Structure formats: structure tokens, C-alpha cells
Amino acid sequence: MMNRRKFLASGIAAGLSAPLLSLPAWADTGAPRLLTATDVHVSDYPTVEAVRWIGQTLERETQGRLKIRLYHSGQLGREAEAIDMARYGAIDMTRVYAGALNNAFPLTQALCLPYVFDSVAHMRRAMDSDISDVVLQSFQRRGLVGLAIYDSGARCFYNARKPIQRPGDLHGMKIRVPGSDIFIDLLRDLGANPTPLSLGETFSGMETHMIDGAENNLRSFHSSRHFEAARYWSESEHSYAPDILLISQKSLEALVPDDRALLLRTARQSVQVMRTLWDASEQVARKAILDYGVQINAVDMPAFRAAAKPLLDQYLAQPDIQSLYRRIRDFA
Known part of the structure; x- marks a missing residue:
């Protein structure tokens, strides 16, 4: 299995040693591109x-000239590492959770605020x-291009101790974020002790x-097998923050215009x-x-919304975030 260290040492990532402004030999020639x-x-x-x-479609439409090699299951490292690798051209594309982009790309904050979305349909x-x-256009300021915004479901709390029904039930609990x-x-603000960890360290x-x-969506709770360690799932639905598919701006601009x-x-x-795959797999999960x-238990939703309001108000003091928030709420 390929890992990040082997990948960076391989010829696939050889472009890192070249000047960032130089383009590889295949650029704008229509030569095969992986x-x-x-x-x-x-x-x-x-x-x-x-x-x-996407890769299968590109390969079919270009008669094999354009392909995607996909490294899943964190083979090349965490999301934060993947973002940097894409920015500097060590990889071409990455799918990351919007929360991992908040600091470097402030407009993504509007998508991650608590209770900005009411449901999957609203999102x-x-x-x-x-x-x-x-939101997607904002990535070009730092060497990336936003390709698509994917679902990530309703984020809820799960733990190994007890059902969470009100914000007070989280008091003193150490929750991965x-x-x-x-x-x-x-x-x-909810009274918990937030503990930043990667997804791979949570189990x-x-x-x-x-x-x-921790808190996450139901599909990830299942696929990561966290349910084996945490038997209580509390449907707070505090966030529907989506996933975002990104490509290196350098990689995209190097393709011929048609590609x-x-x-x-x-x-x-x-x-x-x-979305079709998500809906089906979430039912299975x-x-x-x-x-x-x-x-699985319901929560006191008005109590959670009230507890989250000070944080929401804090971010809405930023004009750009407030503008996006209001436009999102118009679709509720």
C-alpha cells in the first residue's frame, strides 16, 4: 500500500523539486496525463x-488520455497535509471536510456554522x-480551485458513556472535534472539553x-467502526458542513483547454x-x-440552538459571513 512518505519519495511527486512556476513536459500538449x-x-x-x-468518465471521454489514480483511506496522510500537498502540486486533487479549510479560506466558515442548515434538503x-x-472561487487566492461541494450529512454527538439529550449532558466530557x-x-460553549484529533486517531x-x-456524520461513524467503541448516538444535528473537492490550480491550468x-x-x-450513493449508504449505516x-436518541433541539447562538452571532459580525449566512437561510 502506498503511504505519504513513499509517495513523496516517488517519481509521482517529483514536481516538488522543480520551481513552482515551471510546468511539466505534458502541459498544454494533449499528452496522456495521470x-x-x-x-x-x-x-x-x-x-x-x-x-x-470522475476518473472513469474522464478516461472514457478522452480515450484514456486523462486518468485519475485515487489514494483512499488516508494512504497519503491527513486532510491538512493533503491540502498543502495540493497547493504545492505534490498531488492534483483532494476531497476534504469544509471544517479543515476554515482558517485558510474564511468563506467556508459560513458552511460550518452551527444550525446554518436545517436539513440535508436545505443544504x-x-x-x-x-x-x-x-465559495469555490475563493480557493484560487491560495493556489487551489474548488471543483465541487459534496454532502457530509448531519453531524451528531456519539460517546461511550450516556445519551446526550441537553447541552448540559456534555459538561466535562472530552469530545473529539x-x-x-x-x-x-x-x-x-456546550460545556464539553473539545479535543482536536484526526479521524484516524479517534477510535x-x-x-x-x-x-x-466525538461528533461526526452517521456514515463516517459506521465506516470508521467507531460504533464499536461508542454505543450512544445523539441526534443533535448541530452541523451539516459539507465536503469540498479541490484541485491544484497549477495542475488544472496545465491541462489543455478542452480537458x-x-x-x-x-x-x-x-x-x-x-448524493445518490450517500442516501443509499446512510440507510445501510x-x-x-x-x-x-x-x-439512538433525540435531543432538546431548542436548547442546543440557544446554546450555539452566541457563537453564531460572533461569526455573523463579519460582513462576508453574514451575507452568505442570510443567503443560505433564504433556502430554508
Whole structure:
């Protein structure tokens, strides 16, 4: 299996040693091109399958001239590492969670705020509008191009100790969060002790009692097998923050115009492919965790919304974030 160290040492990543402004020999020639893509999720995860579909479509439409080699299951490292690798051209494409982008790309904060979306349907309506174009275009300031915005479901709390029904139930609990100020501050406001960890470290963190639980979507809860360590799933639905598919601006601009247009178009079309897979796999995941004995409970939603409001108000003091937030709420 390829890992990040082997990858960076291989000829695939040889472009790192060249000046960043230089273009490889295949640039703008129409020569065969192999694009590398990464994802921390497992092989059958909907985002992985969607990128695989993009690769299959590109290969078919270009008679094999344009292909994607996909490294899933975190083979090339964490999301934060993948973002930097794409920015500097060591890889071409990566799918990352929007929360991992908040600090470097502030407009993504509007997508990650607590209770900005009411449901999956609300999120999809908003992301099918030009709101997604505004967010995707913002990546070009730092060497990336946004290709598509994928679903990531409703993020909820899960833990090994007890059902979470009100914010007070989280008091003192150590909860894994992604490395995003929004999620760290939200958990702190809810009375928990936020613990930033990578997805890959979460299972062992619960097993060793370094943390009590985490928050994530149901599909990831299942695919990561966290349900084996945490038997309580509490449907707080505090975030529907999506995933974002990115490509290195250097890699995209090096393609011939027709291939560039094909890639951009195919990436947008992959959103519906991903959604179809997501809906089906989420049903499978819910049945699987119930069969395993996980207890699912509703929460006091007004209490959670009230507890999250100070954080929401803090971010809405930023004009750009407030503007996007209001446009998103128009689709509720």
C-alpha cells in the first residue's frame, strides 16, 4: 500500500523539486496525463466513489488520455497535509471536510456554522445555487480551485458513556472535534472539553479513554467502526458542513483547454452521483449500527440552538459571513 512518505519519495511527486512556476513536459500538449487524488475515507465511501466516477468518465471521454489514480483511506496522510500537498502540486486533487479549510479560506466558515442548515434538503438547495460558486472561487487566492461541494450529512454527538439529550449532558466530557475553531468553540460553549484529533486517531482515543466521544456524520461513524467503541448516538444535528473537492490550480491550468473544461464539468456532475450513493449508504449505516446495539436518541433541539447562538452571532459580525449566512437561510 502506498503511504505519504513513499509517495513523496516517488517519481509521482517529483514536481516538488522543480520551481513552482515551471510546468511539466505534458502541459498544454494533449499528452496522456495521470491525476492523483486523495481521500481519508474508505474505498466504498460516497465521496471516494464519486471521485472514482470522475476518473472513469474522464478516461472514457478522452480515450484514456486523462486518468485519475485515487489514494483512499488516508494512504497519503491527513486532510491538512493533503491540502498543502495540493497547493504545492505534490498531488492534483483532494476531497476534504469544509471544517479543515476554515482558517485558510474564511468563506467556508459560513458552511460550518452551527444550525446554518436545517436539513440535508436545505443544504442541497443552497449548494445548488450560486452560493457554491462564491465559495469555490475563493480557493484560487491560495493556489487551489474548488471543483465541487459534496454532502457530509448531519453531524451528531456519539460517546461511550450516556445519551446526550441537553447541552448540559456534555459538561466535562472530552469530545473529539476536527481542527476547526468553529467546532472547538462550539463544544466549549456546550460545556464539553473539545479535543482536536484526526479521524484516524479517534477510535483508539475512545478505546484508551483519552476521549469520551466525538461528533461526526452517521456514515463516517459506521465506516470508521467507531460504533464499536461508542454505543450512544445523539441526534443533535448541530452541523451539516459539507465536503469540498479541490484541485491544484497549477495542475488544472496545465491541462489543455478542452480537458480542463471536461474536468470542471464532470466534477460538477459528480455531485449528483455522490448524493445518490450517500442516501443509499446512510440507510445501510443506520441499520447496521442499530443491529449492533447502538442507542439512538433525540435531543432538546431548542436548547442546543440557544446554546450555539452566541457563537453564531460572533461569526455573523463579519460582513462576508453574514451575507452568505442570510443567503443560505433564504433556502430554508
